Amino acid sequence: MSTRPTRRAVLATGLAATASPLLSGCAMGGVGGGGRAPEIDGKADDKGGKVSGKITVWSWDVAAKAMKRLAGDFEQRHPGTTVDVVDIGYDNAYDKITIGLRGGTGLADVLTVEGTHMPRYIANFPAGFYDLMSLGGRYGGDFERAAWHTVTGPGGKLFALPWDIGPCALYYRTDHFRAAGVDPRSLLTWDDYVKAGIRIKKATGHKLIIQDPADKDAGIFPMLLQQQGQHYFKGGRVAVDTPAAVKALTLMKALGDEGLVAYERGWDGLVTGTKEGKAATTPTAAWWTGTLTSEMPELKGRFGVVPLPGFTADSIRTSNVGGSTLAVPAQSKNPRLAWAFIEFLLTRKDNQISMLKREGLFPAYLPALDDPHLSERQDYFDGQRTLDVFARLARNIPPVEYDKDDAKAADIMISAVTGVMLHGRDPRRALGSAAGQLARATGRKRAE
Amino acid sequence: MAAPTAPTALDRGPAPVRKPAAARGGRRRPRLAAWIFAGPAAALFALFFAYPLGASLLQSFTSEDAGTTRWVGLDQYRRMFDDPAFLKSLFNTGVILAIQVPVMIGLGLALAVLLNQSWLRFRGTWRAVYFLPAVTTLVAYAVVFQVLLKTDGGLVNQILGALGAGPVDWLNSPTWARVSLIASLTWRWTGYNAVILLAGLQAIGKEQYEAASIDGAGTVTTYLRVILPQLRPVVLFCVITSTIGTLQLFDENYVLTRGGPDDATLTPVVYLYKVGFQQLDFGYAAAIAWVVVALIAAISALQYLVFGRERRR
Numbered sequence: 179m180s181t182r183p184t185r186r187a188v189l190a191t192g193l194a195a196t197a198s199p200l201l202s203g204c205a206m207g208g209v210g211g212g213g214r215a216p217e218i219d220g221k222a223d224d225k226g227g228k229v230s231g232k233i234t235v236w237s238w239d240v241a242a243k244a245m246k247r248l249a250g251d252f253e254q255r256h257p258g259t260t261v262d263v264v265d266i267g268y269d270n271a272y273d274k275i276t277i278g279l280r281g282g283t284g285l286a287d288v289l290t291v292e293g294t295h296m297p298r299y300i301a302n303f304p305a306g307f308y309d310l311m312s313l314g315g316r317y318g319g320d321f322e323r324a325a326w327h328t329v330t331g332p333g334g335k336l337f338a339l340p341w342d343i344g345p346c347a348l349y350y351r352t353d354h355f356r357a358a359g360v361d362p363r364s365l366l367t368w369d370d371y372v373k374a375g376i377r378i379k380k381a382t383g384h385k386l387i388i389q390d391p392a393d394k395d396a397g398i399f400p401m402l403l404q405q406q407g408q409h410y411f412k413g414g415r416v417a418v419d420t421p422a423a424v425k426a427l428t429l430m431k432a433l434g435d436e437g438l439v440a441y442e443r444g445w446d447g448l449v450t451g452t453k454e455g456k457a458a459t460t461p462t463a464a465w466w467t468g469t470l471t472s473e474m475p476e477l478k479g480r481f482g483v484v485p486l487p488g489f490t491a492d493s494i495r496t497s498n499v500g501g502s503t504l505a506v507p508a509q510s511k512n513p514r515l516a517w518a519f520i521e522f523l524l525t526r527k528d529n530q531i532s533m534l535k536r537e538g539l540f541p542a543y544l545p546a547l548d549d550p551h552l553s554e555r556q557d558y559f560d561g562q563r564t565l566d567v568f569a570r571l572a573r574n575i576p577p578v579e580y581d582k583d584d585a586k587a588a589d590i591m592i593s594a595v596t597g598v599m600l601h602g603r604d605p606r607r608a609l610g611s612a613a614g615q616l617a618r619a620t621g622r623k624r625a626e
Numbered sequence: 627m628a629a630p631t632a633p634t635a636l637d638r639g640p641a642p643v644r645k646p647a648a649a650r651g652g653r654r655r656p657r658l659a660a661w662i663f664a665g666p667a668a669a670l671f672a673l674f675f676a677y678p679l680g681a682s683l684l685q686s687f688t689s690e691d692a693g694t695t696r697w698v699g700l701d702q703y704r705r706m707f708d709d710p711a712f713l714k715s716l717f718n719t720g721v722i723l724a725i726q727v728p729v730m731i732g733l734g735l736a737l738a739v740l741l742n743q744s745w746l747r748f749r750g751t752w753r754a755v756y757f758l759p760a761v762t763t764l765v766a767y768a769v770v771f772q773v774l775l776k777t778d779g780g781l782v783n784q785i786l787g788a789l790g791a792g793p794v795d796w797l798n799s800p801t802w803a804r805v806s807l808i809a810s811l812t813w814r815w816t817g818y819n820a821v822i823l824l825a826g827l828q829a830i831g832k833e834q835y836e837a838a839s840i841d842g843a844g845t846v847t848t849y850l851r852v853i854l855p856q857l858r859p860v861v862l863f864c865v866i867t868s869t870i871g872t873l874q875l876f877d878e879n880y881v882l883t884r885g886g887p888d889d890a891t892l893t894p895v896v897y898l899y900k901v902g903f904q905q906l907d908f909g910y911a912a913a914i915a916w917v918v919v920a921l922i923a924a925i926s927a928l929q930y931l932v933f934g935r936e937r938r939r
Contacts, residue, residue, distance in 0.1 A: 272903075272904070273903055276903055276906065277903075280908075298906060301692060302690065302692070302693065302906045303693055304692055304693045305693060306693075390798075391887075392798065392886040392887035392888065394884075441777075441795070441798055442777075442778075443777070443797060443798055582906070583905070585900075585904045585905040585906070586905045586907070589711065589900060589905075590711075592886070592888075593711075593888055593889060596886075596887055596888040597888065600799070600800075600887070600888065601888075615710060618708055619705070619709065
């Protein structure tokens with residue numbers, strides 16, 4: 179018996195069977211076109227509006243956990259309502275949201291979207307979300323301004339409400355610093371930071387920082403940019419080769435050149451590397467505390483927190499990494515209930531504090547930062563008042579402009595940053611060519 | 627698929643006579659019943675195959691901004707020539723095609739010949755073992771390779787360390803990431819190709835080996851001069867499907883390296899995914915898809931012409 183296919187049959191089936199899914203996978207109808215964001219009709223909760231029915235909420239990880247916990251409280255206060263919180267997992271979240279927005283169907287009533295992602299959805303799907311301004315606009319002054327900036331769009335529209343933020347500081351290993359005789363409070367500038375790193379490495383053998391320049395965020399590069407008040411675009415122009423950007427990448431190169439960087443892959447590499455004590459510091463956001471306490475309880479008492487070093491001695495000592503928002507897609511059938519749940523979750527001190535305590539979600543809602551809980555001593559940090567450090571820094575986070583082409587920029591910046599850190603390219607030149615490439619890819623001009 | 631009995635060197639006569647076209651066209655109109663039977667398949671084909679295909683082609687001539695779609699002609703196609711990431715993805719594909727496909731087909735052939743030996747016991751088990759990687763789920767595959775190739779404490783580096791060789795940064799250095807990708811691709815698909823090649827080998831009768839041996843050919847000569855030429859269509863099948871697979875490569879490099887580091891393992895389809903679903907630039911993504919299809923068609927046709935024709939001297 180033979181199973182030899184003829185060549186012609188082979189060629190035909192091979193081509194047809196394998197080439198077609200590629201094309202059809204990419205084609206989706208031209209739905210989700212232009213238009214305006216609709217408004218939610220009806221009265222606000224505290225003005226006699228009554229909600230009923232059922233909504234579905236999409237989120238992931240601890241955020242989903244927090245919402246599941248508080249959804250019960252909400253249902254009790256609003257009899258006849260059901261809030262179904264679904265953990266869709268971070269890895270697929272944006273694919274699902276993008277496809278739902280494009281297809282015009284299939285989304286939940288409340289979506290969790292990171293602040294950095296909001297602008298690209300607003301730009302590409304201006305009619306994809308409800309405009310919450312008439313209902314939520316009154317909270318504008320209560321939210322941290324950098325986060326508020328990410329959820330407001332052209333024409334004074336409000337596309338989401340900020341949930342948590344990621345004010346940044348420097349987590350450090352108290353034992354490594356002590357062994358090297360370095361006072362963490364003396365790290366006023368990033369130059370001080372590099373010098374301290376050299377001393378710590380000489381004294382203890384530990385490196386200073388764990389980095390993955392090939393990660394989706396190009397390591398600490400965007401954090402260093404926001405510290406200086408910018409992201410990849412400025413006024414719609416490409417701004418990846420500004421003096422601030424050159425300073426940021428030059429610092430990263432110095433860390434690499436001095437052998438202070440432990441290169442570990444992705445999030446898991448950062449967590450295991452920290453657990454194994456590979457690096458003496460982690461400059462990152464407040465939510466890192468949650469990872470430390472849950473993943474490495476055995477290191478209790480070994481960490482402390484100080485403000486980020488600045489680019490000059492008197493410059494801003496913080497930045498922002500991460501943070502989410504909650505939005506109501508225009509396809510929701512019960513936007514009133516969706517809004518009522520968002521309002522309940524995010525504009526009440528008690529709920530915000532419970533989410534900070536239990537899930538480590540640092541509130542963008544500023545009134546919550548005055549709560550006595552924020553000034554408590556933290557056991558894990560050997561009695562240091564770490565939440566207070568972040569609460570003070572949170573009010574100084576420089577707002578930056580996020581852009582719909584940030585994803586494109588991020589890809590190009592990863593190449594530039596890896597080129598400098600791993601292949602020894604010159605920061606200024608690498609950023610210059612990245613800027614040219616980004617300008618061509620997006621049809622934008624370059625900032626002066 | 628048509629699977630005619632394999633013509634051997636001895637019984638291959640003149641090409642089978644085809645009915646003249648007139649005779650074929652002389653049949654009556656297809657009856658209603660035929661349409662009813664074919665209907666569901668045709669409808670599904672139109673809905674999930676023909677329509678998306680056409681839609682993606684149209685989409686490749688458009689660009690979207692603030693929710694409105696504009697006709698931009700060939701602009702999206704022009705962008706590719708000036709896009710270092712896309713060009714790099716093509717280069718990476720070229721490297722994989724030039725190194726991985728020949729190595730894998732060669733290994734697959736050797737494996738098939740081994741599996742075809744009459745002294746081999748538990749043949750079914752061996753075949754299953756070598757085929758297994760091709761049907762392993764992606765998640766398991768990703769986890770296993772991440773653990774094996776971890777820079778610190780990964781099994782491969784532990785073995786290298788025991789042998790006195792320094793740790794290799796398998797997934798984070800551009801060069802080694804390519805090596806890792808090629809190795810993992812080979813691991814996953816060699817058995818698959820070997821099984822197909824084995825089927826081809828089994829279709830070749832014992833008398834061929836006997837005849838060759840009587841004519842005084844050694845084992846090597848028998849395989850090179852008698853068996854391999856007859857295996858040509860099957861080898862061609864493997865080469866073409868592997869080439870298509872390489873041009874469409876997504877799974878392996880997406881789970882291993884996400885196309886990094888420094889785009890060293892970026893392939894056109896991973897890039898397409900990033901452009902479409904992360905950068906929301908669907909017009910450009912559609913254009914890339916069509917360029918990949920054109921490339922596949924062109925390269926497959928070339929392989930067909932170069933390796934396929936030769937036999938018909």
